[in-house]
Amino acid sequence: MGPEFEHPLRYEVANELHARPSPRLSAPATCIFLAFKEPEFAARRDPARDLEHLTELTARHGGPRPDPDSSHYQGRLGRHDLKWESHTEFVTYMALTPGLPIRPFDPSAAAIFPQDWQGSAPGKRVAAVMVQIDVLPDDPGEALNRIERWFVRDSLTAVWVLEESVLIAGDFRIDADGWMRFAMFVRPGVGEGRIGRIVHRLVELETYRTMSMLGLGRVRGLTARLNVIEPKLAAIVAQMTDENCPAEAVLQDLLDVSAELEAQAVSHSFRFGATKAYEAIVMDRISSLRESRFRDRQMLTEFMHRRYRPAMRTIGSAESRLTAMLERAERAGELLRTRVDVERSAQNQALLARMDRRAELQLRLQHTVEGLSVVAISYYVIGLLSYALSPVAARLAVDKGYLIAGLTPITVVVVWLAMRRVRRSLHSHGPDDGI
Structure with missing residues (x-):
């Protein structure tokens, strides 16, 4: 099958499984580990600045330049094997060196990471770990004597790991030079891959403890x-x-x-x-x-x-x-x-009740006005009729007062009936009728 049958991310996600392998180590050896995090909005930091900082370190030691599009790096810098990884909020540097310093946990073992270079990092140091990997003496009590000289007893942890193949000790305290120190004593015959995985888990334990x-x-x-x-x-x-x-x-x-x-x-x-x-x-x-x-x-x-x-x-x-x-x-x-x-x-x-009362008052007032209107209209109609019928009344010898008296009740009734008919007509036709 050709590449057109493959999902565009298939190889990328498969390669991610192998992008960050654990180191391989043999005792004795020294591990120097650093983690840098920006104090604010670290998850939204510019990754280019982290790569620039890494490139500066590799250039100092004459090592291979990192890939600008990669989130991890492995390279040889002199006697040191450098491993760099970029995480969501921080970046880590791990330098592995064969052998042990003359003095236990001597700060000179971290010379690969110069102080001025650390000071120019985009973030601040959140983890600085020094791990010494040594061969376990025939008598584990000798290893215990060293451990008790190196670490504070009240916070000392000392355990066997992975079926008692390695002894790990540390006190989770930061020394005067700013390093968190751990000691590993490895039984003879333990594989390099197992030693490397234990070191990796140990520095991750400290890093994620600090981050949490x-x-x-x-x-x-x-x-x-x-x-x-x-x-x-x-x-x-x-x-x-x-x-x-x-x-x-x-x-x-x-x-x-x-x-x-x-x-x-x-x-x-x-x-x-x-x-x-x-x-x-x-x-x-x-x-x-x-x-x-x-x-x-x-x-x-x-x-x-x-x-x-x-x-x-x-x-x-x-x-x-x-x-x-x-x-x-x-x-x-x-x-x-x-x-x-x-x-x-x-x-x-309450507002609707007041509106109802106002509407009722308005209706009563309207009825009152309509009654007055009947009287007023009747008055004017009677006046007009009296003028119109005056000649007829004179010819018939009918007194004008009697004529007006007779027309008054008839006119009032007719006007009242007409007003009632108009009101009924208005109530029977809604505002939308005839549209």
């Missing part, structure tokens, strides 16, 4: 604002039952509060969603390590449940509180609109 906890600072500001808004909302709900408070004024206050809540929800929705996604990745990376206890030391799962999960629950609680306040404001708005509609219906009914 960025929401904690945002939540503190949100909580302070909700503490101000919530009493206002409660006061508005209380005013809804007060007949002395105009419903329109209460509704306007409620609209102001609802608008501010919606603005807070829009402002924090992305961070809430990202936090949930990053938390899921953190727990997935821990699960994929298949840890088991090393002697009596704290496990990663225990550390995360004690130190990490409370922060995630705080963020989740703030999101739930904001959602609940939005729902309360919405329900209050519906009730208040119902009250306004009822009051307006009562006002409309």
